[in-house]
Amino acid sequence: AQTVTQSQPEMSVQEAETVTLSCTYDTSESDYYLFWYKQPPSRQMILVIRQEAYKQQNATENRFSVNFQKAAKSFSLKISDSQLGDAAMYFCAYRFRGGSNYKLTFGKGTLLTVNP
Amino acid sequence: KAGVTQTPRYLIKTRGQQVTLSCSPISGHRSVSWYQQTPGQGLQFLFEYFSETQRNKGNFPGRFSGRQFSNSRSEMNVSTLELGDSALYLCASSWGDRGPSGYTFGSGTRLTVV
Numbered sequence: 001a002q003t004v005t006q007s008q009p010e011m012s013v014q015e016a017e018t019v020t021l022s023c024t025y026d027t028s029e030s031d032y033y034l035f036w037y038k039q040p041p042s043r044q045m046i047l048v049i050r051q052e053a054y055k056q057q058n059a060t061e062n063r064f065s066v067n068f069q070k071a072a073k074s075f076s077l078k079i080s081d082s083q084l085g086d087a088a089m090y091f092c093a094y095r096f097r098g099g100s101n102y103k104l105t106f107g108k109g110t111l112l113t114v115n116p
Numbered sequence: 117k118a119g120v121t122q123t124p125r126y127l128i129k130t131r132g133q134q135v136t137l138s139c140s141p142i143s144g145h146r147s148v149s150w151y152q153q154t155p156g157q158g159l160q161f162l163f164e165y166f167s168e169t170q171r172n173k174g175n176f177p178g179r180f181s182g183r184q185f186s187n188s189r190s191e192m193n194v195s196t197l198e199l200g201d202s203a204l205y206l207c208a209s210s211w212g213d214r215g216p217s218g219y220t221f222g223s224g225t226r227l228t229v230v
Binding site for chain 2: 042044045046050104
């Protein structure tokens, strides 16, 4: 079974600084997707960035970028120029691309605090 | 366009009762998934419906059930509620294909069982 591990329960960063959130996963599959979701106090999970495993290039979305290391099964999220609005719980998630199972497997999350 | 709508936002029920939660997906999305979120277990997959058929099911007891209607709206039902069912229930909609599109989540229903 696939598992996703986020080893940092909490992280903090100063406004305008850069922070990196870690995620590792375990799977025997070679074709899958990885996601980072953000959950602010409003509770709604918001997609931050996605990575397709067959693409070697790391995904980037404005201030958010990932470091995808397929062999190491690592998928970290880098937030540059941190803003107060980035404070939230961040979840790393995995989804197998093939077969008939479309579920997302989530890590336990990392609570990010942004200090002014 | 309208997002994923979950109703109600909050619910308080007594042990032994049953409850029905509703989820309206983004227009055009045919897949609806349900997740249970608790502080201890994190986010766990309940089930997924596509075109009115349950396509996947997580490891939850039979007290948890769901259905999807022809307009893609979905309901989740929990019978004989237990204290441990207290959680945030999140619904997510997607196109339902194998593409890389992510899932769009609703704001959840906070269920408290007393």
